Amino acid sequence: MHKVIILGSGNIGFALALFLSKSNSYDVTVLGRKAKTLKKIQKNLKITVLKRDLEDKKSYENLLENYDTVISALPYYLNIFIAKLALKAKINYFDFTEDVKTTQAIKKIAKKAKENQVFIPQCGLAPGFISILAYSLYQQFDEVYSIKMRVGALPLNPSNKILYNLTWSTEGLINEYCNECFAIKDSKLVSTQALEGLEKFSLNGLEYEAFNTSGGLGTLCETLENKVKELNYKTIRYKGHKALMDFLINDLYLGKNKRRKILKDILEYAIPTTKEDLVLIFCTVIGKKNSLLQQKTDVRKIYNETFYSHKLSALQITTALSLCTVLDLYVNNKLKKASFIKQEDISLEDFVSNRFAQEFLEKD
Known part of the structure; x- marks a missing residue:
């Protein structure tokens, strides 16, 4: 064993x-x-x-x-x-x-x-599964113009002005909101600013926003530089969240390295945790296949659930089961032989057919 x-x-x-x-x-x-x-x-x-x-x-x-x-x-x-x-x-x-x-x-x-x-x-959700998904869609085209990756872990019933609850590592959250981001623009790797690039959209009557955050696309920029014209990753939140975080991080300078502990203390003191959440995953690729301009989109919504009599948040489920899947693929010789494996090296077909991934990907 x-x-x-x-x-x-x-x-x-x-x-x-x-x-x-x-x-x-x-x-x-x-x-x-x-x-x-x-x-x-x-x-x-x-x-x-x-x-x-x-x-x-x-x-x-x-x-x-x-x-x-x-x-x-x-x-x-x-x-x-x-x-x-x-x-x-x-x-x-x-x-x-x-x-x-x-x-x-x-x-x-x-x-x-x-x-x-x-x-x-990087074996979680983002980075992690989102890179496997995006690379699989990329491989279905002859020429790729753009890849847009959007992921959000959101409370089902937000009750505060920030429209958010803590669902994972506060240090990791601050890292994503404060550190340098990367993207591909005009086929070249570029640096972008966290909390910038704001987008707004609606889904099932709810209003959302998405903005740049650090680290979510893993090594995908490195892999696809000079192979796609545009690639970017953004985090999804409820509309209005970004402005308040921007105030804390940039206007109050709590994103500075020496002040991040203050931000962590504020968030953990004032923002409750929850397991009543959902995870949204969007990936859209535009490119040419057989000389025709096409778009392929993969959208997934995963809710919190009870496993073995234990209630788990959607983020717990997607993050833990993603790593369990990659580990299981490795143990069963389904990964390439290498000392370092990137998430996009992993076959989506093998991933989704694994027993662990099926616990969350095969459900409505």
Whole structure:
């Protein structure tokens, strides 16, 4: 049985442990810092748990040697350290990171990988599944003019002026709203500003907006530069959200590196969490096929749901099951042989036919 250690016992770490342990194909251990949370996981899932100070790098000494794979569900700033530990322990490495510089560093680490050792970052929803979907649509054309990727994790019943609830890592959210974004324009890689490029649209009577955020398209710009004329990624929110975040981040300068902790404290103090959410996924590609100008669009809407008597948010479901799918494809030799695998290297056909992906992609 493939032995997996999950670092992080938060919402995503729990969902990972739930799906992998219930599959009866993986021997799962969860490492976390909160004794109460770990006790609950151990009681409900009947798996091994370990308590560690996740910020203390000494606590990881000799931790990974007895496993086949480590999955980091930790804040992005710990992932380079964990990837180096995985390299030393000669085990596989998976994560969800949206941070561009972290992914670039992990790619360099992967160049030193041992035989049959793999590093696969960005395995969640965005980055993650959205890149697999977009690249699959791209491959259906002879010539591609534009690729537009839009993803949003939204509360079903927003009740505050910001029209948002916290559904995942606050550090990751701030990263997306503050860091440099990338796109392809006129076939060349370009840098864009987070919170810019505002679009507005309606769906089923509700008004939404979308704007630039960092990291959601993963390595796709690198892969498709000089191959498409235009490519961009934007996050979907309810109309009005962007203006308030722009005020906090830019007008009050809370997006500056030294002030992001203040922004994190404000958001976590004032914005409640929720599992009553939905995930919207849009991908539109325009190009030529057999000399005809065509457009192909893939739209998906995923709701929160109960699995094995545990209510999970839509973001938990899509993020955790996306990584479970990629891991399962790797374990079953459905991925290419390489030390570093990008999300767009993964076949959409193989992805959607996997047992984990079918838990959320095959539903209405």
